[in-house]
Amino acid sequence: MRTHCKVKICGLTRRRDVELAVELGAEYVGFVLAPASPRHVPPELLPELTRGLPEHVRRVGVFVNEPAETIRRIAAGNLDVVQLHGTETPEFAARLGMPVWKAVHVETERELEMLERYDVERFLFDAASGGSGGVCDWRLAALAAKRWRIMLAGGLRSGNIRDAVETVKPYGVDLSSSLEEAPGIKSEDKMREFFKEIRK
Template identity: 40%
Template sequence: MTTMIKICGLTDKAAVTAAIDAGADAVGFVFAKSPRQVTAAVAATLASDVPAHVQRVAVMRHPSNAEWQEVLARFAPDVLQTDADDFLQLDVPAKVERWPVYREGAVTADTALPATFLYEGSNSGTGERVDWGLAATYARRGRMILAGGLSAANVTAAIESVAPWGVDVSSAVESAPGMKDPAKIAAFVIAAKSAKLN
């Protein structure tokens, strides 16, 4: 079994190309307020050459339905990633996959987790690492995408400890906030692919 790898917060064509060339399975474009924020039009341009086997993810946080509809119309993502509660008020067509975000501290043993979900720290894009032991218990309940504080230096250990379905990285593959480093992207993917799962 290979772990799904998502490179998030892409802001320029070189970074998108680097992610694809490295072997990423998904590329994320951030529409929430962040050093990595892009418009729907910019994301559409950046993703215009992304091959069909690589998923294009719209990353949002508490969008209005109107904001989401603009991203849907202009960018046409394969996946919408936003906080779990946001989906209650958003009109998401069946063709768009849903990756609801659950944050550490807000999940308990009683939380009804969906088939696929993203698990991260309380603040997105800050490199805040979650408790891997706790995450491992939730990873057994669905297809978890582990995010928060992952880097080339620790992603192998994270995958072997948590056994998530996927991993997500943003700030650790940057040379500066919002500026991706192709060498760091490649190193992260190599490290993630080297993990050994039982």
């Protein structure tokens, strides 16, 4: 495929998986700070998971409707990007004072217009239920990719990544559950297979 598409591996809970993602070429590593998630990482583990990573690898923390002060406290020294997965408003995102990605689930072209209200670094296009392995609407994601630098998520794997990137032309892709043996536990074989496919 020979793509310069950026890769984010999310839902990481083990240092060995973080190191493998970096070794294979991920530009972003993601950690879920939402307590209800089966991939939840307690904030006190972030320093161990994120220490000493190469400067070009950005650390992304996933939050769902947390207070701004909580996000800032957890992010300080541990995260480079905050990814908002709840009902956070454009005003809330703007107040955080650090790079923000907003996860969205868009079902109609009209809903794309609502994204204009957000001043964020990236939009992450996900399926209706994040982390479920479901696929988002690639047609709408492709329309959005013409206007913004988007990260495409939702049901991506080695078997469909070629079609996804060629169809949507996203800035980057975000994978989590499709690379797992169990929630939060990555499969080395699946990760190697995926990177081999996307870096062809």
